Amino acid sequence: MTLDALVARAARRLLEAGSPSARLDAEVLLCHVLGVDRTWLYTWGDRQVPVFERARFEALLAARAAGQPVAYLTGEREFWGLRLSTSPHTLIPRPDTERLVEAALAHGASPRGRLLDLGTGTGAIALAFASERPGWSVVGTDRSPEAVALARHNAERLAIGNVDFRAGDWFTALDHEESGERFALIVSNPPYIAADDPHLRQGDLRFEPASALVAAEQGLADLRQLVVEARAHLVPGGWLLLEHGHGQGKAVRDALADAGYGEVATLRDLGGNDRVSLGRHVEGGTGGGRS
Incomplete structure (x- = not known):
């Protein structure tokens, strides 16, 4: 799955969970996992996400969907x-x-x-x-x-x-x-x-x-x-x-x-x-x- 596709799917999940800033939350969490900034994310959106990083992202995404603040998840x-x-x-x-x-x-x-x-x-x-x-x-x-x-x-x-x-x-x-x-x-x-x-x-x-x-x-x-x-x-x-x-x-x-x-x-x-x-x-x- 590409970065763009992963962010889009994550944003939909967070929106359904009631996040008022679903797309931003998804981008911030993925940037945290990958150690990059959002500009990099926009530039290289067609890249594939490694399995380990995707698993970490999915765990953070689940915590955010449960209501945990992004600032606590990223530290x-x-x-x-x-x-x-x-x-x-x-x-x-x-x-x-x-x-x-x-x-x-x-x-x-x-x-x-x-x-x-x-x-x-x-x-x-x-x-x-x-x-x-x-x-x-x-x-x-x-x-x-x-x-x-x-x-x-x-x-x-x-x-x-x-x-x-x-x-x-x-x-x-x-x-x-x-x-x-x-x-x-x-x-x-x-x-x-x-x-x-x-x-x-x-x-x-x-x-x-x-x-x-x-x-x-x-x-x-x-x-x-x-x-x-x-x-x-x-x-x-x-x-x-x-x-x-x-x-x-x-x-x-x-x-x-x-x-x-x-x-x-x-x-x-x-x-x-x-x-x-x-x-x-x-x-x-x-x-x-x-x-």
């Missing part, structure tokens, strides 16, 4: 032009989160500074920012030791040296001696899905760690906690930037305003949905937040 996902290793211990980096990176770069335009990425997972946000701002010192924290190990692996693999990954729940991984560590930018893509959200039973979300997806208070608990606690770790004039669900913009803006942040705003993603809310640490702000 990698591209984000901000960086090829990141992935694992079931972390969320799969998604294009929508690049909006958070764009916002961080816009508010971190100076040649030097410090950025903190809370709940770093694969390290996607921290590594994307660090790759664009080599003069900055970037810290990423995650309560999962497996996630921290993976983020460190990605940093080494990409030869990005201005980032430090630490294990700890939110701010607990930081140095709290004397005045503690402070940052010009604090960013996070925290859990923000409500426990009863039907999307948790659909697509890739079924296989991703629930601890990185679900938050109490209809998905707002962690967002509100970060709003309150971040003030103690921002330099005067520093910015807090939070990714959230498309229906949570107003609630996050209210939390930021109640906590005394200034210049509160919400940014939209390419789909026109509320995606990132932000505020600036104002000295003498009221502090406190909504419960």
